[in-house]
Amino acid sequence: MGSRCSLLAPSLAVGMLVLSGPVGGAEEALKLESDAFPDGKTIPAVHTCDGHDRSPALHWSGAPEATKALALVVDDPDAPSRNWNHWLLYNVPAATRAIGEGVPTKPKLGDGSMQGTNDFGRIGYGGPCPPKGETRTYKFKLHALSSPIDLEPGAKREVVMKEIEAKSIAEAALEGKYGR
Numbered sequence: 001m002g003s004r005c006s007l008l009a010p011s012l013a014v015g016m017l018v019l020s021g022p023v024g025g026a027e028e029a030l031k032l033e034s035d036a037f038p039d040g041k042t043i044p045a046v047h048t049c050d051g052h053d054r055s056p057a058l059h060w061s062g063a064p065e066a067t068k069a070l071a072l073v074v075d076d077p078d079a080p081s082r083n084w085n086h087w088l089l090y091n092v093p094a095a096t097r098a099i100g101e102g103v104p105t106k107p108k109l110g111d112g113s114m115q116g117t118n119d120f121g122r123i124g125y126g127g128p129c130p131p132k133g134e135t136r137t138y139k140f141k142l143h144a145l146s147s148p149i150d151l152e153p154g155a156k157r158e159v160v161m162k163e164i165e166a167k168s169i170a171e172a173a174l175e176g177k178y179g180r
Contacts (some may be wrong), residue, residue, distance in 0.1 A: 014117075029062050029172070030060065030063055030142065030172040032140060032142045033059055034140075034174060035059075036056035039174055039175055040175050042179075043127075054125070056176075057098065058072070058099050058142075059097060059098035064168065064169050068097060068146060069090070069091050069092060069093065069094055069147065069148040070092040070093070070140050071088075071149065072099075073164070074087035074125070074139065075138070076130075076138050077137070085157040086118055086119070086125065087118055088117070089103070089114075090114050090115045090148075090151070091114050091148045091149055092111070093112060093113070103125060105122065106123065107154050114151070116160050117154050117155065118157075130178060134178055134180065135179030136177065137175055137177050138175065139174075142150040142172050143167075143171045144171070145169065146168040146172065147166045147167055149167070
């Protein structure tokens with residue numbers, strides 16, 4: 001869908017791992033999925049430093065009714081020195097159910113969503129780029145929030161995560177692998 005953040009109609013139900021959400025039959029649990037790769041499988045090269053370094057299209061369902069905003073955090077917990085952040089996207093409008101491939105690397109998007117500074121020192125998505133000979137797991141975590149995050153665009157992971165932890169009412173995750 002070009003290089004802009006846009007709504008998508010979920011066409012494939014692939015790659016999901018539910019971490020938490022409503023229990024019982026009353027509400028559907030929060031689920032995060034991608035048409036680009038199934039949960040636990042290989043992230044296509046187009047979404048990495050070996051390709052076009054474009055963020056993958058993602059879609060979700062089951063956000064609690066109390067959701068006022070969403071946040072997405074993409075990390076590499078396998079990095080040797082610390083958890084390496086690849087993407088911080090926050091204050092996504094609660095009504096949003098998907099983001100298109102190739103979200104622009106701008107601090108503030110047209111729908112009001114904001115992007116933080118990743119560990120590459122850049123705004124927006126920075127794809128997997130492990131050292132040659134290594135395969136790593138990348139965790140995409142979507143958080144449903146009780147209120148928007150009160151931060152400016154460009155915030156760092158530590159600050160964004162403090163806000164997320166204080167406001168998260170549900171979360172879902174999707175894992176992808178990439179090796180070189």
